[in-house]
Amino acid sequence: MYKHILLAADGSENAVRAAKEAIKIAACHEDSMIEIVYVVDFDQSKSDVLHSSSSEARNLERRKKIARVEQLIKESNVSYKVTFLHGTPGPEIVKYANEQQAELVVIGSRGLNSLQEMVLGSVSHKVMKRVNCPALIVK
Amino acid sequence: MQSLKQQWFGNIRGDILSGLVVALALIPEAIAFSIIAGVDPMVGLYASFTMAVTIAFAGGRPGMISAATGAMALVMVPLIRDYGLEYLFAATLLTGVIQILFGLLKVAKLMKFIPNAVMIGFVNSLAILIFMAQVPHFIGISNMTYVFVGITLLLVYTLPRFIKVIPAPLIAIVSLTIVAIFSGVNLRTIGDLGTITQTLPSFIIPDVPFNLETFKIIFPFSISLAIVGLVESLLTSQIVDDMTATESNKNQEARGQGIANIVTGFFGGMAGCAMIGQSVINVKSGGRGRLSTLVAGIFLMFLILVLGDLVVKIPMPVLVGIMIMVCIGTFDWTSFKYLAKAPRTDAIVMLTTVVSVVWTHDLSKGVIAGVILSAVFFVVKISSVKITQENNRYYVNGQLFFASTDSFIDFFKYNDFNSSTIQIDFSNSRIWDDSGVGALVKVEDLLKEKGIEVEVVELDASSKKILSKLQGVSSSH
Structure with missing residues (x-):
């Protein structure tokens, strides 16, 4: 049984599929909790600040990006919480998962930025290599 | 902290x-x-x-x-x-x-x-x-x-x-x-x-x-x-x-x-x-x-x-x-998408800021020009009151205050009414000041002259408060 499941979400279709798998696992046991983690990339901060009228508006806008994932989990009656992190997505997820001693990390195989992936390799691959717990990469 | x-x-x-x-x-x-x-x-x-x-x-x-x-x-x-x-x-x-x-x-x-x-x-x-x-x-x-x-x-x-x-x-x-x-x-x-x-x-x-x-x-x-x-x-x-x-x-x-x-x-x-x-x-x-x-x-x-x-x-x-x-x-670089998607007035404010800065080589002048222009747009936007009709009910949409009373009064002045009683619905509006109260009173008088009875409905608490405060004795109706 996995009590603390960390689900990385970035607003992509893959993240939604990852959420469905995370729910299947979490639904097995009522003590299981899914933590939706969204990383705000450092490079995103500047344009987000410029294009939002307040930090509240900014938070709402970011919350919308994970709305579908959140909705899915809510409907399945699995307990969950939402956490926003700031930094470079891959390393930040790894750092947080290890700090929080998550028992399972669920992540989509491919995110939003395919160009970056070609050059730098995928975020999911990096996370899988460096996280201390098992990782589930969802196609 | x-x-x-x-x-x-x-x-x-x-x-x-x-x-x-x-x-x-x-x-x-x-x-x-x-x-x-x-x-x-x-x-x-x-x-x-x-x-x-x-x-x-x-x-x-x-x-x-x-x-x-x-x-x-x-x-x-x-x-x-x-x-x-x-x-x-x-x-x-x-x-x-x-x-x-x-x-x-x-x-x-x-x-x-x-x-x-x-x-x-x-x-x-x-x-x-x-x-x-x-x-x-x-x-x-x-x-x-x-x-x-x-x-x-x-x-x-x-x-x-x-x-x-x-x-x-x-x-x-x-x-x-x-x-x-x-x-x-x-x-x-x-x-x-x-x-x-x-x-x-x-x-x-x-x-x-x-x-x-x-x-x-x-x-x-x-x-x-x-x-x-x-x-x-x-x-x-x-x-x-x-x-x-x-x-x-x-x-x-x-x-x-x-x-x-x-x-x-x-x-x-x-x-x-x-x-x-x-x-x-x-x-x-x-x-x-x-x-x-x-x-x-x-x-x-x-x-x-x-x-x-x-x-x-x-x-x-x-x-x-x-x-x-x-x-x-x-x-x-997201500005180009912004120019296409943002409200027209916002896009104009952005471009005005850029043009004034490039023209004067002084960023502060661009900021001032942009702020003034957006303030003007804001006043224009907020001072327009639109009235929509459903049977005998007239919905006021927008804020009623000194800058917006004209469009409110004009609607009732130049419109023809078929019925002898109408309702003015304030559920999408709010009365902000004495001009707003005055406009409402004026409209009530105007319609009374035309032989139409007016009922004001759905006023929110703060509008009611300012209405009773400024209307004094006449608020008894």
Whole structure:
């Protein structure tokens, strides 16, 4: 049984599929909790600040990006919480998962930025290599 | 808010490392902005040293980097050209005094009234102006100049893929300066445009006559500098707040900017402010606390004292290449999508800000033009009341106050009514002032003359309150 499941979400279709798998696992046991983690990339901060009228508006806008994932989990009656992190997505997820001693990390195989992936390799691959717990990469 | 101890020593290792990185990244910018302003590179370098060191203590946003900036350099160009360096120092002092006053008057609250359209226009026009300032240094000089600008750009954009610890601009500068020296190509260098003195800045009193005449000369510049400095500083602090998910004291930052500019003026530097680009570099490199800003300032000065002789040998095309990179990084590239998608009025405000800045070369004028225009748009928008009809019920949509009463009254004056009783529904509206109450009374009278009975329904609590307060006895119906 996995009590603390960390689900990385970035607003992509893959993240939604990852959420469905995370729910299947979490639904097995009522003590299981899914933590939706969204990383705000450092490079995103500047344009987000410029294009939002307040930090509240900014938070709402970011919350919308994970709305579908959140909705899915809510409907399945699995307990969950939402956490926003700031930094470079891959390393930040790894750092947080290890700090929080998550028992399972669920992540989509491919995110939003395919160009970056070609050059730098995928975020999911990096996370899988460096996280201390098992990782589930969802196609 | 973190404790002061936390702000200073909560992240010692990260702060020292990032401070070193920022110092290296600051040098080319401080020199380039001095050249834009039309002063010796030392003026920008001294300013970057004193700004960073002072703001480390006096600022309200730990981890933010302040130094000589392009936005400020652009404002001071005519002052230096027409009156000289001493007047710049005096203007820098006055800028500091004005900023402290702004800080005491809690100006951070006013910043909320600057709409994002103006902020987007601000960064875009800043990028455009810095780019325009580079043009004379690379267009039509020599083919070798183009080659060096091109290689510099190639290096600064590809190197970060492979080398993450040392800032790419620094690697580009060092390697290309060496190439230029040993290949003997004929390129203009920083030494051709100014001198580097390897001494610490010393305390000076600006050598200007202290009279009304001087005040009249420097005051317009100081006001512009104070506004531009605060706009960029408070924007930067919001970005650092967001990146680090922490809060900052905006009024303390305004006062801190003022104190830092006063210190800078007394030590022979040009007015400065917070820098978006450098602050982002600092946070990305692990800087979070005040120590990072202090280390950046001190290490910058150390480098100049040690390496001053070499700095003058840096070829101008390399510096230009780095500045083009800074422009590309400053420009908000999502603006094009914004222009297509944002409300028309917002897009017009953004473009107006950019056009006024590029026209006047003064960012503060763009901010003021943008704020005024968006205020006008706001009043126009909020002062229109639309009335929709459903059977005998007339819905008021919009706010009813002194500016919007005309359209409200006109509707009932010129409309034909079929029924002898109508309802005016205020569920989508609110009455704000005596004009609103007066308009409602007038409409009731108008309709009574036409022989129509009026029932006012769905007033919210605050509208009812103002209605009964202002109508006094007549509220009994």
